[in-house]
Amino acid sequence: MSRDDPFAGGVAPRLRRLDRGLAEAIRDAQCRDWTADRPDRVGFARLGQVRREVLTAAARYRVAPRVTDGPTVLAVAAAGLLVALPLLLLVPDPARPLPLAGIAVAAVWAAYAIRAGLRRLRIRRARHAADTPAPIDDPFLYAVTRRTIESCAASARADRSYRRRGAAADLEYALDWLSAAQDELPRLR
């Protein structure tokens, strides 16, 4: 079962994956618009509408949006392993109130510091990275998105619960916006 198979898995993970891909394409197109590399403020706005409808449909499947990002998770894990655990093992009788508070504060500060460092490092490394082609120009993105949305809508229409059947309507709006983003038909001037 390949990752790009639109019929792989249930509807909720498919919608989550779709949302992630769309968010990436939108952010990239927005950056290109900001830096006038590929000035087009309509395309990414319409993809944003697609993402909005997909998120509405995902909310009917109780897919919660992610609250943390990669560096945060990594920083918390690293602070727990590298700071809190050794301190707990080294400090004599760490269950007293004052030492435990000290260890907790040290871990929190370490987590903040590691997160800031990670973010700075990622940006610094990206400064010299080679530029890739824009995903918004990729016709395959639209084809895959359309197929995924259609298959999700088909599953949603056949669902037993009322709430999830409502997702089919949202996904049809998403399809409308997707074709508007691809063709960019009604544009003034």
Add this chain to the structure above:
Amino acid sequence: MSPVRAPYTDLGAVRALIADGFDEIVRTADDLDQFWIRSACGRLAAADAVLATVPGRRSGPVNVLITTVVTAGVAAGSAALARAAGGGLVVALVLAALLLAVAFQVTGLLRRREVAPVRPAAPKVPGPGLVEVPLALERARVRLVSMGLRRAGRANWRVPALRRALSGDPALARIAEADLLLCQAIDCLERYLDDLSKDWS
């Protein structure tokens, strides 16, 4: 991140421009319940609400301070509680983890701060009809983008670095989100005007 800080007077100026454009739409549109106009108004209100929650200059240190104080208090309290109950280190740690989760939920440090979008009151008399996208919205977008670019810093103006900066900096992410909503509002209005011009011809 770059040492360049977003000047927060600019934020106020962008919000004022958005309010101007919104007001113009509400005054001149003949039918506020028309689909495109209603969508545009919703996006504008959402963009304004997002801009209202852009974290300020002091919000980072204040967040760290609050987290430190809450963590220290909860850890000390749970250790004292575990000691009084006769438990060891494991009991104290479990108690501290549970209490921390509750405390952060209550103080809202882990949640996103949300502001309810506000809309100007609709006038009694319908306007003459929209003929163009309000200029204030375009100007708001220009200022918003230049604010975001200044905030990202000159070294990050190439696309891969800017993408990382957008996902790494919470203030910049909010600015980008507001920019997306503003573009959607402008696009909705353009589609409305396009439909109108097709009807007339």
